[in-house]
Amino acid sequence: MDGAAAEVAGALGELRARYLSAQLAGNRREALRLVIEEGVARGVTALQVQLHVIQEAQREIGRLWQENQIGIAEEHMATAISHMALAHLYDHAPRAAANGKHIIVSCVEGELHDFPARLLADALDLAGFEVRYLGASVPTSSLVELLCRQPPDLLALSVTMSFNVPALRAAVQQVRARVPSPCPIVGGGSACGWIEGLAQELALAGTADNALDAVRLAQRLLGVAR
């Protein structure tokens, strides 16, 4: 994180704490009000709210869950609120001019953490990419069929759990073997950070551990000006 980004993250700390409280209270209206009225309406970008408020609150939810301070029910409630918040931001945020480049964002087969991929898809979309977002656990064979029918310029595969890394390997291998002129593939999600050398092993065009760096990576790979 550079100096300016660290400053924004710090300034959004209080908003994140209030958003997290609203999540834990199950207060959907307050959570939506916070991201819009206290976020984008005050000049914070949608991406900054996505990363420094919603993403960080989700990670905190994970920590509370791991430490048994909240149960699965509260985690589900909190994550459902974050899905709503993303949709609300998507609707309210300005979108950059369309750049004509097509990206498919998909979770690998078995991967149920679609929230990280959804946040990524929204960020790419708001940056001007044409995004087709496929959601959770997409069967590899079906992904390959879609890529053959409607090839994108870039494929972004998301994998959070390390036990789903074999599905990432299978998807990359199947896409390269079965799609005529396959596009570059980028990977991300926590599992990519947990397994050293994965990007090199799979000859991925790149990886990123957050949506901002992922947008920059896609812009660089596809020759799109920032």
Ligand code: B12
């Ligand atoms: C919500 C949640 C769930 C929900 C998912 C809901 C959903 N629709 O996504 C449910 C209940 C389904 C779930 C299930 C499980 N979960 Co869970 N989950 C979480 C939680 C709390 C939040 C996830 C999230 O939204 N993170 C916020 C996102 C925005 O951040 P992010 O993941 O870093 O994403 C960014 C980057 O990675 C990057 N990125 C992501 N994808 C890609 C792709 C590309 C191409 C690129 C370039 C970048 C990129 O951009 C994203 C946006 O900036 C996390 C905690 C955490 N730390 O994340 C645990 C967590 C990931 N889960 C965990 C566990 C253990 C599980 C289960 C095994 C629990 C169980 N016993 O059943 C299952 C496994 C399910 C499966 N088969 O996939 C553990 C994993 C621990 C580990 N090291 O293995 C965590 C860390 C919780 C914890 N602290 O223990 N989970």
